[in-house]
Structure formats: structure tokens, C-alpha cells
Amino acid sequence: MIINKAYKFRIYPNDEQTTLLAQHFGSCRFVYNTFLRKRIDFYTANKGAEKQILTYSDTTKLLTDMKKIPEYEWMKGVNSQSLQQSLRCLDVAYHNFFNKRTQFPAFKSKHGKQSFIVPQWFGINIEQGLLNIPKFTPIKTVFHRTIEGEMKSVNVSKTSSGKYFASILCEIKKDVQQKQIGGEIGIDLGLKSFLVTSDSETISAPKFLRTSQEKLIRLQRLLSRKIKGSSNRNKARTKVARIHEKITNQRKDFLHKLSFRLVGENQAIYAEDLNVKGMMANHHLAKSVADAGWSEFIRQIKYKSEWNGVCFGQIDRFFPSSKRCNGCGWINKSLALSDREWICHDCGKIIDRDLNAAQNILQFGKLSMVRRDTSEPPKRPGRPRAVRQVTEPENYGVKSSNRKVTGYTQAHYLICGKGA
Numbered sequence: 001m002i003i004n005k006a007y008k009f010r011i012y013p014n015d016e017q018t019t020l021l022a023q024h025f026g027s028c029r030f031v032y033n034t035f036l037r038k039r040i041d042f043y044t045a046n047k048g049a050e051k052q053i054l055t056y057s058d059t060t061k062l063l064t065d066m067k068k069i070p071e072y073e074w075m076k077g078v079n080s081q082s083l084q085q086s087l088r089c090l091d092v093a094y095h096n097f098f099n100k101r102t103q104f105p106a107f108k109s110k111h112g113k114q115s116f117i118v119p120q121w122f123g124i125n126i127e128q129g130l131l132n133i134p135k136f137t138p139i140k141t142v143f144h145r146t147i148e149g150e151m152k153s154v155n156v157s158k159t160s161s162g163k164y165f166a167s168i169l170c171e172i173k174k175d176v177q178q179k180q181i182g183g184e185i186g187i188d189l190g191l192k193s194f195l196v197t198s199d200s201e202t203i204s205a206p207k208f209l210r211t212s213q214e215k216l217i218r219l220q221r222l223l224s225r226k227i228k229g230s231s232n233r234n235k236a237r238t239k240v241a242r243i244h245e246k247i248t249n250q251r252k253d254f255l256h257k258l259s260f261r262l263v264g265e266n267q268a269i270y271a272e273d274l275n276v277k278g279m280m281a282n283h284h285l286a287k288s289v290a291d292a293g294w295s296e297f298i299r300q301i302k303y304k305s306e307w308n309g310v311c312f313g314q315i316d317r318f319f320p321s322s323k324r325c326n327g328c329g330w331i332n333k334s335l336a337l338s339d340r341e342w343i344c345h346d347c348g349k350i351i352d353r354d355l356n357a358a359q360n361i362l363q364f365g366k367l368s369m370v371r372r373d374t375s376e377p378p379k380r381p382g383r384p385r386a387v388r389q390v391t392e393p394e395n396y397g398v399k400s401s402n403r404k405v406t407g408y409t410q411a412h413y414l415i416c417g418k419g420a
Helices: 015-045 056-067 070-077 080-098 213-224 231-265 276-280 286-292 294-308 353-374 407-415
Strands: 002-012 114-118 123-125 130-132 139-142 150-158 164-173 183-189 193-197 202-204 266-272 311-315 341-343 350-352
Touching: 002 150, 015 056, 015 070, 015 080, 015 114, 015 150, 056 070, 056 080, 080 114, 183 231, 183 353, 193 353, 213 231, 231 266, 231 294, 266 294, 266 353, 276 286, 294 311, 311 353, 350 353
Parallel strands: 183 266, 266 311
Antiparallel strands: 002 139, 002 164, 114 150, 123 130, 130 139, 150 164, 183 193, 193 202, 341 350
């Protein structure tokens, strides 16, 4: 198995290197925005013609011709391959848009995070702590961890708080075998408790944004009073950016440590396919949902499971994991969001909402994995590994009149307590 892994290191450029970095950031941003405009204008002028879009090859030729114009001679002081990578990123953005993976490409701003890519002719000196890239003298770098694999490219970036980083992308060949030790768990994500496992483990939500909210509000209030374009406003903006950066780092550290532990302790992990975008539309929950970082946590669990031979699966978001009794299968259709505990009508069991959901996710996840091994089902567009629902949400377990009962529908029929 070949995996791509990036190693991010802090770099400390001197004044001359900082000026050259700003030139590279601005030139790559200029190339991206200029050719995004050219592609939009070309499509508008040639819509319906045989050739109605500019390709990556077309833009590289136009870039070569542009650099010959005296007006753009300043572009020769920038690494040519970094400028070409801007065109490559633009082309990828177009492909993602046409494949309905993201929105239409937007113009880049000179405010916020800046970056450029060096695909070739770079090197590192770990002993002396130096990074060598074209057009630059060796840049002081702190290599705090060992680099594995073959280095492919380096992404130099500047954060909103004024820090510089170099992210080295490496290609690693790894022999991944199915993990044979560890347990199987289902995880239920929430706001009050960040995670509840089917083994009754509860992890409280850290709420990093809420913790720093008072300080953040005070700094944002001070920022709003500064005159635009002044030095004091830039200083105040940097302070706000540092708070946001700290919150982001705290959240990433928490999610990485938790996902690493879960993958290391288990051989199978099952989770629910949450509609995070839909939850963000609820203005009463949006801030808490964003602070939790569910999508990033699931992404980390997914790729770490692939790297370590752990089985990971997601069940359909319409499965009533919280409403279904994990013992007898009775579904409490009147369950409200405020009900943290409820009593099963059939068996009389007192049920904890989150623990019950985690146990249902584990139970249904096992059956869905068995079904996935026998026949690959159709998938929902844009939602990897999601299971297509073949019965109506309010009528679980009822056989469809015009559809043959598959392994999935049989599993679905049994787990909902209709056939047991």
C-alpha cells in the first residue's frame, strides 16, 4: 500500500527571505486569480462552441507567453514551477467543481493564509536544520520529527498570525495487514459528551471555543475600534488570529490523540454518517457543532484505520440509533432531543440515550460489514461508504413491493426488531 503523508515543520526566515517569500505568495496568487478570470471569460465567449474551456496545457502556454511581456518581468524572480503549480491547483479546483465535490473556484485573497508549492529541486539538511528551495538561501527549520518515505513536494505557508511553515509531502510504501487484536466498538458523537462508545466509555466535550470565547470577544471588540490600515489594527488583528490558531491547535491535538488511541485499541470501529452541514443550519447549535469537529474526527479515524488495517464503517444517517432499544428492537417514535433517558415500552428497560445509540451502531455496523463483503451496494453521491436506504424511514422492516430483498434489507429487517 502506498500512502501520502505530510510532515509539517516551523521555519524561521530572515528579513531577506521574508521579502522573497512575500513575492512568491503574491506571484502565485496573481497567477491563480489571473487565469481563473481568463478561464471564466473564455467560457463566456465560447459557450456552445467546439472548444469552450481552457485546459491546463493551454494555461501553461499562456503563462510562458505572459512572462515574455516586459510588464511581467518581475515574475522571473519567482520559481517557475511554483507558478505552474498554481495553474495545476486551479485545474484541480475545476475538476472538483465539475465532479460536484465542491463549489466553483473562488479568487484568492491577499489576507489570511498564504502558500505556494515547490514540486522539485528542494532538499533538507537535518543536522544543520536547513531547508533548501529554489531562489532562496537555506532557510532555518526546526525538524522535530523523523521523515519517512520519499519526499515529493514541499508546501511553504504563512498563517494569519505571521508564522511560517514548510509541509513536506512524502510517499511511503507500507505493508498493511488486517488487524487481528483488539475489540469492536460503535461510537456515538454528541455535543454534551463528545463521544460515547458501546463499551460505556464517555469522553466529555472539551469545548475549546467556548473556553476562549470571553478573551476572543474582548480582542475582537478592540480590533473593531482600530482604524483600518493602521499599524495598531494590524497588531490587534494578529492577536485575534493567534487566539483562533490556538483553538484550532487545541482541537486538532485532542482529535489526533483520541483517534490514535481508538485505532490502536480496536480492530473494528463503526460510526454514524452525520449530516453536519444540515446541523450547521440550526443557529442554536451551529457554534457547538463547529467547535466539536466531528467531520475532522471521522476523517482522521478513516485514514488511520486504512493505514493500520482496522475495519471502519459508517451506517446510514436515517437509521434510528437513538430511538431503537438495543435489547428488543422497539422504536420510540416520540423520543425528543431533551430526553437523555427513556423506558422501553416492550421490555421495560431503562435506556441511556447515547450508550444505546452506540450499541445500536455497533450491532448494525457488523451486519452492514457482512453485507458489504458479499455484494457492494449503490452509494449515495458524494458520501463515501454510506448505505442506500431501501425502506421508508417511518416504516422500517417492511419489505418493498418492487425490490428484491437483499442482504442489506434482511439485516435491516432483523436489527429493527421486526423479524426477531
